[in-house]
Amino acid sequence: MRPDRYPLSSRYDPAWLLDLDMGPNPLWLLEDLAHDLDLHPGMRVLDLGSGKGATSVFLAREYGVEVVAADLWIAPEHAAAVFAEAGVGDRVDAVRAEAHTLPFEERSFDAIVSVDAFEYFGTADGYLPYLLRFLRPGGQLGMATPAMTREIRELGAIPSHIKSLVGWEAIAWHTAEWWRFQWEITELVTVTSARLQQNAWRDWLLWARAGAEHHPTVRVRTSLSSRCSPRTAANTSPSLW
Numbered sequence: 001m002r003p004d005r006y007p008l009s010s011r012y013d014p015a016w017l018l019d020l021d022m023g024p025n026p027l028w029l030l031e032d033l034a035h036d037l038d039l040h041p042g043m044r045v046l047d048l049g050s051g052k053g054a055t056s057v058f059l060a061r062e063y064g065v066e067v068v069a070a071d072l073w074i075a076p077e078h079a080a081a082v083f084a085e086a087g088v089g090d091r092v093d094a095v096r097a098e099a100h101t102l103p104f105e106e107r108s109f110d111a112i113v114s115v116d117a118f119e120y121f122g123t124a125d126g127y128l129p130y131l132l133r134f135l136r137p138g139g140q141l142g143m144a145t146p147a148m149t150r151e152i153r154e155l156g157a158i159p160s161h162i163k164s165l166v167g168w169e170a171i172a173w174h175t176a177e178w179w180r181f182q183w184e185i186t187e188l189v190t191v192t193s194a195r196l197q198q199n200a201w202r203d204w205l206l207w208a209r210a211g212a213e214h215h216p217t218v219r220v221r222t223s224l225s226s227r228c229s230p231r232t233a234a235n236t237s238p239s240l241w
Contacts, residue, residue, distance in 0.1 A: 001014060001097070002028065002173065002203070002206075005028070005203075006027065006028050006031045006032070008027075008031050008058075008062050009025070009028055009030075009058070010025035010057075010172075010193060012027060012054075014210065014214075015214065017054055017093070018210065018211055018214040018215070019214075020050060020051070020052040020053060020054045020082065021207075021211050021215075022051045022116075023116050023204075024114050024116060024200075024203065024204040024207055024208075025204070025207040026030075026051065026055045026058075026116055027054060027055070027058050028203050028207075029115050029116060029144040029197070029200075029235070030055050030058055030113070030115050030144065031058075031145070032057070032144070032197050032200075033113070033115065033142050033144045033233070034062075034142075035142050036142060036192060036233035037111065037113070037142045037233055038066055038140065039059070039063040039111060039140075040063065040064070040065075041063070041064030041065065042064070042065070042066075042108040042112040043063075043066070043068045043111055043129075044065070044068070044108065044109050044110050044111075045059055045063075045065045045066065045067050045109060045110065045112070045113060046067075046070060046104070046109045046111070046112045046113070046114055046134065046179040047059060047067050047068065047069045047070065047109045047114075047115075048070055048099060048112055048113070048114040048117065048118075048131075049070070049071055049072075049099070049114050049116070049117020049118065049120065049121070050069035050070060050071045050074070050079065050094075050114070050117075051071055051073075051074060051116075051117070052074055052079065052082060052084075053069055053074070053079040053082040053083060053086075053092075053094070055077070055113070055115045056069035056083065056088075056092045056094075057082065057083065057086045057088055057092070057192070059092075059113065060088040060091040060092050061088060062085075063088070065091075065111075065137070066091055066092075067088075067091060067092040067093070068092075068093050068095055068097075068104070068109070069083070069092055069094045069095065070095045070099075070102070070183050071094075071095075071096065071097070072096065072097065072098050072099070074094075074096075075096065076095060076096050077081075077094075079094035080094045081117035092185040099120075099122070099127075100121065100127075100130070102134060104129075104133075104134050106133045106134060107133075107134070107135065107136045107137070108133075108134055108136070109134055109135055109136065109139060110136055110139050110140070111135075111139055111140040111141070111142070112131065112134065112135055112139070112141045112142075113141075113142050113143070114142075114143040114144070114145075115144050116144060116145065116146070117143075117145070118143040118144075118145040119145045119146055119169070119172040119173060120172070122145075123172050123174070123182075124144070125182075126184070128183055128188065128189070129186060129188060132188055132228055133188070140233065141189065141233070142233040144197070145179075146170075146172075146173045147173055147174060147176060147196060148170075148173050148174065148175055148177060149175065149196070150175065151174065151175055151178060152170060152171055157196035158170045158171070176194045176195050177194070177195050179194050180194035191233070192233050193233045194233075212241050222239050
């Protein structure tokens, strides 16, 4: 439960969260990311790549924001059931959406948050300018995504223990420095933080083992010794608008 590191997340039932599991503990990632954001009641937040809904529940409960939970893989009715059961159905809307064709009005969110999803859709050079269309002037953008401490292109190959876990997908795992440059070079945002989460690979390994105990019939790979998780946060530049 890690109350020493993640006091807010530790108030949530681990069994409930493991039933919504799709990877590393999303609440640990989000609670750490939120230190670099300024979320407060009344804000409208897009949870991009919201999965089965744990992060959207956390955002609504802990920060009092109105959430749009957008995901391609999870049926909205399934996510909506999670929100209703958690008591936040009136503050979270579930939407099926593909990240490159978002069905929202421009400038309609105060913040966009993405946890353990951005690597699937956000590495292309043109994606940040596209996504910023949906953010209001002065809005905030924050994401937590798998990372490397050195670029795979620099290494010349995907390390074997990572390749055995995710295969070619690891080419989308970049360093925090890569993400900072990728966003700053556009001059569309001011990057306020780009960092590795301390001991994130240990957190992921701990959570993978918990998942193996909770779902003993599911084979869980735990070769995670090189994965870190960068947190990148930005504020939109007034010049963008």
